Structures are given as C-alpha cells and as structure tokens.
Amino acid sequence: MFFMKKLNLQKLRSGIDSIAKIDLDEGNVFGSSYLVSQCGEIVYRKNFGYTDAESTKDVTDKTIYRLASMTKPITAIAILILCDRGIINLTDLVSEYIPEIKDIHIIDENGKDLGKPENEMIIHHLLSHTSGFGGVFPLKQSKEDKETVDSWVKYFIRKGLAYDPSTKQAYSATAAFDLLVKIAMKVTGEDFEAFLKREVFAPCGMKDTTFMPSKEQWSRIISMHDNKDGKNINADMIQGCVFGDFPATHMLGGAGLVSTIDDYYRFTLMLLNKGETPKARILSEEMLENMCKPWVNKELMGNRPDSWGLGVRVVTKCDHRLPQGSFGWSGAYGSHFWVDPENKITAIFMKNSKIDGGSGNNSANRFEQAVFESLE
Numbered sequence: 001m002f003f004m005k006k007l008n009l010q011k012l013r014s015g016i017d018s019i020a021k022i023d024l025d026e027g028n029v030f031g032s033s034y035l036v037s038q039c040g041e042i043v044y045r046k047n048f049g050y051t052d053a054e055s056t057k058d059v060t061d062k063t064i065y066r067l068a069s070m071t072k073p074i075t076a077i078a079i080l081i082l083c084d085r086g087i088i089n090l091t092d093l094v095s096e097y098i099p100e101i102k103d104i105h106i107i108d109e110n111g112k113d114l115g116k117p118e119n120e121m122i123i124h125h126l127l128s129h130t131s132g133f134g135g136v137f138p139l140k141q142s143k144e145d146k147e148t149v150d151s152w153v154k155y156f157i158r159k160g161l162a163y164d165p166s167t168k169q170a171y172s173a174t175a176a177f178d179l180l181v182k183i184a185m186k187v188t189g190e191d192f193e194a195f196l197k198r199e200v201f202a203p204c205g206m207k208d209t210t211f212m213p214s215k216e217q218w219s220r221i222i223s224m225h226d227n228k229d230g231k232n233i234n235a236d237m238i239q240g241c242v243f244g245d246f247p248a249t250h251m252l253g254g255a256g257l258v259s260t261i262d263d264y265y266r267f268t269l270m271l272l273n274k275g276e277t278p279k280a281r282i283l284s285e286e287m288l289e290n291m292c293k294p295w296v297n298k299e300l301m302g303n304r305p306d307s308w309g310l311g312v313r314v315v316t317k318c319d320h321r322l323p324q325g326s327f328g329w330s331g332a333y334g335s336h337f338w339v340d341p342e343n344k345i346t347a348i349f350m351k352n353s354k355i356d357g358g359s360g361n362n363s364a365n366r367f368e369q370a371v372f373e374s375l376e
Contacts, residue, residue: 005343005375007038015370020048023351023363027227029334031059032363033261033350036371038343040269045261052223053232064208064221064258065350066242068331068357071257074200074209074267075177076127076291076311077283078184078192081199084287087187090124090310094131097183100157106132107160117164123183125165126176127310128295132161134170146246149181149192149253169300169308173332177254177311192251203277204270206263211242211251213258221258224333225353235354243332255332261350264337268346271327271339292327292339313359321372332357336364347371 016034023029031049035042047059082088088097095102101121106114117132125131133156145155156175163170181192188195193211201209208217226235242248243255250256259267270276271292275283294307294314301307305320315326328338334351349367356362 007036007043007343007345007371007374008376009043009374012036012044012371012374015374016044016046016367019363019366019370020046022366024049027230027232028225028356028363029351029353030055030225030232031063031222031351033059033061033063033065033348034367035261035265035346035348037265037269037346040272040344042265053225053234059222061262062208062220062260063350064213064217064260065335066221066224066331066333066352067257067259067264067335068243068255068333069173070259070264070329070331070335070337071253071255072177073271073311073329074196074257075180075253077200078196079123079127079180080283080287080291080310082184082187084284088123088183090122090127090290092123094121094123094126094179094183097186098153098179100154101179104132104157105160106162106164109162113160117161119165119167121165123180124295124310126172126180128169128308129171129176130166130169130296130300130308131172131176131179132163132165133172133175134162143245146250148250149178149185152178152246152250152252153182169296172254174252174254178252181251181253192253199282200267201263203280203282204263204266205278206259206266209257209259209263209267211256211258212248213242217258222352225351225355227355261348264348264350265346268328268337268339268348272341272344272346292325292341321368330357330359330361330364334358334361334363336361336367338368343375345371 031051033047036044051057121131224235224237226233238245246252274285275288291310296308305317306313307316312327312329315322323342326338326340330336334353334357337348339346
C-alpha cells in the first residue's frame with residue numbers, strides 16, 4: 001500500500017533556489033522557470049534570470065519556451081483521444097493509414113539494405129519507440145524534405161528502419177511522431193494544430209501553446225542559450241523555425257511546439273487528473289492509464305529503472321529517485337517534466353539551451369533530486 005508523502009515547502013524552496021543558482025553561475029542558462037504542484041495546488045513557482053545574453057528582459061510567467069520533445073506527450077494525447085472515440089485503435093497497422101509504409105526496408109548502420117521487416121508496424125509501436133525508427137545511417141536531407149509532415153514522412157520511408165518493429169527499443173526523435181501526425185490529419189481531415197486547439201489546448205486553458213507562434217508570441221520566446229569560452233551568448237536560430245531548421249508550418253509532432261510554464265502545468269494537471277480538465281473530460285481514465293503504463297518488453301529495456309509508455313517515460317523500479325509509476329519526459333533544449341500520481345505531484349522545469357539538454361541533463365536531474373528530497 002502506498003501512502004502519499006507531503007512536500008516540505010521550506011526544503012523545496014531552498015533546494016530549487018539553490019539548483020537554479022548553480023545553473024546561472026555555471027553558465028548553463030541565462031534564464032529558466034520552475035513550477036511544482038501537489039494535490040492541484042501550486043506550491044513552488046519561480047522564474048530566474050533573463051530571456052537573452054544581454055540581460056535586457058527578465059524571465060516572467062509569460063515567457064515562452066521551445067518544448068522540443070516535450071511536444072511528444074501532447075501529440076500522444078491527441079492520438080489517444082482518437083482511440084477513445086473509436087476512430088483509430090492502438091493495435092491498428094500503420095499501413096492502414098499510410099499504405100506506402102509497406103514498402104519500407106531495414107537499413108543497417110553501414111547503409112546496407114536488409115530487406116523488408118518481418119513484423120508489421122503498429123500504432124502503439126510509434127508511441128513507445130519500438131517502431132523501427134531511430135539510429136539509422138543518415139540519408140542526406142534536403143530543405144524540401146523538411147517542409148511538411150508529408151515530405152518528412154516520405155523522407156523517412158526512403159531512409160528506412162533501423163530494426164524490425166517490436167524487436168528493439170530505440171528513441172525516435174521525429175519520425176514516429178510525424179507519422180502519428182499524418183495519421184491524425186488523415187482520419188480527422190483537418191490541420192493538426194486546429195485539432196489540438198479544440199480538443200486539448202482549449203479545454204486545458206493553454207493559450208500560448210502552438211506550432212506557429214504569432215508575431216506577439218515570437219516576441220516572448222526566450223532566446224536560445226549557448227556558452228562560448230565561459231560567456232553566455234545567444235545561439236543562432238533560423239528565423240521562422242521553432243526546432244532546428246524545420247519550418248514552424250511543418251507542425252513537427254515530436255518537437256515543434258512552444259509553450260509557457262503555466263500552459264504546460266495545465267496540461268500536466270489534466271494528466272494527473274486522469275484526463276479531466278476544469279472545463280471537460282478530454283480522455284477516459286482507462287485511456288490515460290494506457291498512456292502511463294509500460295509498453296515495452298522488460299528484456300528490451302535491460303536493467304533500466306524505467307520504460308516507455310505512450311509518448312512518456314514511465315518509472316518502473318523503486319531504485320529510481322522518482323516513485324514507481326511516475327511518468328513524463330524531457331526536451332533537447334533542456335526542459336523537463338514529470339507527474340507523480342502516488343504523491344499527486346506535477347513538476348515542470350523550463351530552459352532553452354544548446355548545452356546540457358535532453359533526457360537526463362544535469363539541470364533536470366538536480367530538479368528531480370530537489371523535489372524528491374523535499375518529500376516527507
């Protein structure tokens with residue numbers, strides 16, 4: 001039996017204040033935001049530093065961050081909504097919606113064609129990083145390849161799979177989730193952003209979460225941080241691109257959204273409340289529970305204390321600093337979140353930097369530790 005632990009707020013505040021100062025002092029960021037809630041009440045929320053290297057504007061609650069792979073859980077929710085309504089099923093073959101996937105081959109790391117896969121790709125493979133995409137020898141990409149979801153999907157079908165679906169686990173940064181976007185647009189007959197706005201963002205109250213920021217929203221997006229020779233600098237970013245050199249109009253399902261910390265908090269609160277928002281239930285409890293349970297065979301995960309759910313990492317062992325059953329994910333630019341159902345906690349950390357990013361980054365690990373050590 002599990003007993004909910006309470007956060008010691010004094011420990012929590014001093015712990016997060018301390019780690020935020022470490023990041024600023026070490027030049028890992030010039031600005032960041034933290035938010036922690038328990039039982040639906042915000043118990044810590046603070047912004048640090050500035051939105052650029054010149055220290056011209058303070059980070060505020062209105063500051064917008066590039067989510068990178070923290071986009072994936074939102075795309076996953078969209079797919080699960082479609083499953084909830086019986087429009088698609090988690091066990092459907094991807095080829096039912098994208099017939100050209102039948103022609104895909106496995107290409108090894110040396111570029112050798114190993115022929116067609118033995119196993120068919122299923123929708124839940126795309127969500128749990130077992131689809132065969134990931135870690136393949138890179139085929140040269142053109143600007144045109146990255147223009148749209150359709151062109152990017154065609155590129156990855158040419159590029160091929162790294163392994164037979166369901167036989168391995170390998171993180172898919174963009175391919176799998178763009179296939180999911182393509183499936184969603186095909187079955188709904190509408191723009192993916194329009195679907196998200198109506199079905200996820202509006203009921204959650206997420207007003208600043210989008211693939212395509214307005215001019216006013218661009219003015220609030222934090223500059224991308226980098227550090228050169230011990231000095232904070234603004235990293236060059238391509239105009240009109242939220243992630244890498246993908247145009248914002250691509251609607252990159254694995255990495256293309258921007259958001260504020262308050263918006264993402266509202267999303268995590270929906271996750272904690274098993275699909276329910278203050279305005280409406282957007283997902284059944286059963287489907288939300290599907291999302292945050294392990295979907296990958298234990299043998300494929302080895303001795304790791306976590307596994308993949310549907311669009312999220314799930315803690316599966318008690319030797320992880322987060323409680324078993326916690327789930328969440330990170331972004332390439334350093335942001336990180338998790339939901340702890342046992343202790344009714346949601347925790348979000350936002351930063352945008354070219355250094356110390358991705359899953360397991362130092363900033364995120366320190367944040368997890370600070371929250372964990374505050375539980376009593």
